Amino acid sequence: MMKYALVTGGSRGIGRAISVRLALDGYYVLINYRSNKIEAEKTLFEIKSNNCNAELIQFDVSNSIEVQNVLSGWMDSNKDKHLEVLVNNAGVNKDNLMVFMTDNDWEDIMSTNVDSFFYVTRQLLQNMLINKSGRIVNIVSLSGQKGQKGQVNYSASKGAIIAATKSLAMEVGKKKVRVNAVSPGFIKTEMTESLNEEELKKLIPLNRFGTAEEVADVVSFLVSEKSSYITGEVISINGGMYS
Amino acid sequence: MERNEIQLIVNGFLVEEFEINENLINPEARLIEDLGISSLDFVDIVVIIEKEFGFKVKREEITQIRTLKDMYVYIENRI
Numbered sequence A: 001m002m003k004y005a006l007v008t009g010g011s012r013g014i015g016r017a018i019s020v021r022l023a024l025d026g027y028y029v030l031i032n033y034r035s036n037k038i039e040a041e042k043t044l045f046e047i048k049s050n051n052c053n054a055e056l057i058q059f060d061v062s063n064s065i066e067v068q069n070v071l072s073g074w075m076d077s078n079k080d081k082h083l084e085v086l087v088n089n090a091g092v093n094k095d096n097l098m099v100f101m102t103d104n105d106w107e108d109i110m111s112t113n114v115d116s117f118f119y120v121t122r123q124l125l126q127n128m129l130i131n132k133s134g135r136i137v138n139i140v141s142l143s144g145q146k147g148q149k150g151q152v153n154y155s156a157s158k159g160a161i162i163a164a165t166k167s168l169a170m171e172v173g174k175k176k177v178r179v180n181a182v183s184p185g186f187i188k189t190e191m192t193e194s195l196n197e198e199e200l201k202k203l204i205p206l207n208r209f210g211t212a213e214e215v216a217d218v219v220s221f222l223v224s225e226k227s228s229y230i231t232g233e234v235i236s237i238n239g240g241m242y243s
Numbered sequence B: 001m002e003r004n005e006i007q008l009i010v011n012g013f014l015v016e017e018f019e020i021n022e023n024l025i026n027p028e029a030r031l032i033e034d035l036g037i038s039s040l041d042f043v044d045i046v047v048i049i050e051k052e053f054g055f056k057v058k059r060e061e062i063t064q065i066r067t068l069k070d071m072y073v074y075i076e077n078r079i
Helices: A013-024 A037-049 A064-077 A103-131 A152-175 A197-203 A212-223 B003-018 B041-053 B068-078
Strands: A003-007 A027-033 A054-058 A083-088 A134-139 A177-184 A234-237
Touching: A003 A013, A013 A027, A013 A037, A013 A083, A013 A134, A013 A212, A027 A037, A037 A054, A054 A064, A064 A103, A083 A103, A083 A212, A103 A134, A103 A152, A103 A177, A103 B041, A134 A152, A134 A212, A152 A177, A177 A212, A212 A234, B003 B041, B003 B068, B041 B068
Parallel strands: A003 A027, A003 A083, A027 A054, A083 A134, A134 A177, A177 A234
Antiparallel strands: none
């Protein structure tokens, strides 16, 4: 029987790697994107090149009405298909020292990184509870675990999701829904391409940035039966930076 | 549908789906405190009511239900 997964922010970077990984694991993947259809198409193409299946689903994760309309529309037209995996990956950063941070810098990050978790998860949760089957993986960040200057907004947003992961795991475990978080450190993506890798890797015990595929492998494990007794956890993938 | 029939259906699914001890079932029994139903079980109760009685249950309505009698009356008023 086909399994269904939704990956938010699946058009690029870690989201793309997760979408491809889950498709290779046998999931039919709904690849969410907001505006970059060209990049989202590339994710879809890569999945189809591997003889796997997926589709694009466009909505803004930070818009409650849009999330509700698009996702309930998909579920109404696909009543026999159960979205049993949700990967809340969509996220942005707008780094600045707090003293220079604008209201917009704060609100945009909270809205895309925190509100989105609430809107999208709530929409899928009811069916997971009814079906007594669900795995939710929230992509957080090392910045949500430890302090990082210039990232007060981003750290706060990721810290909020870590706390939400733990509370939700306690709420829904009884209904066989598992909730975990994956917390990447420095990973080679567009988000980190402006960073000086040569300098920063000196801080990393494994002496390199990670890859999106390595993050995707952790997600793959957390949605699989191999992690059937793990819930409410934050799994770090940071080359040993924070241990 | 008569109240008796509603009671029969509701009591039936509580025993079958939630493994509630039949001896505990009476109209004054509180769902959470007396019958041991968890607040999350209301998700399943909504689905069962909708299937058995054929109407849409609103989230805010179901959270007002405290006792079995409340549930019978609620269903009776909706069908």
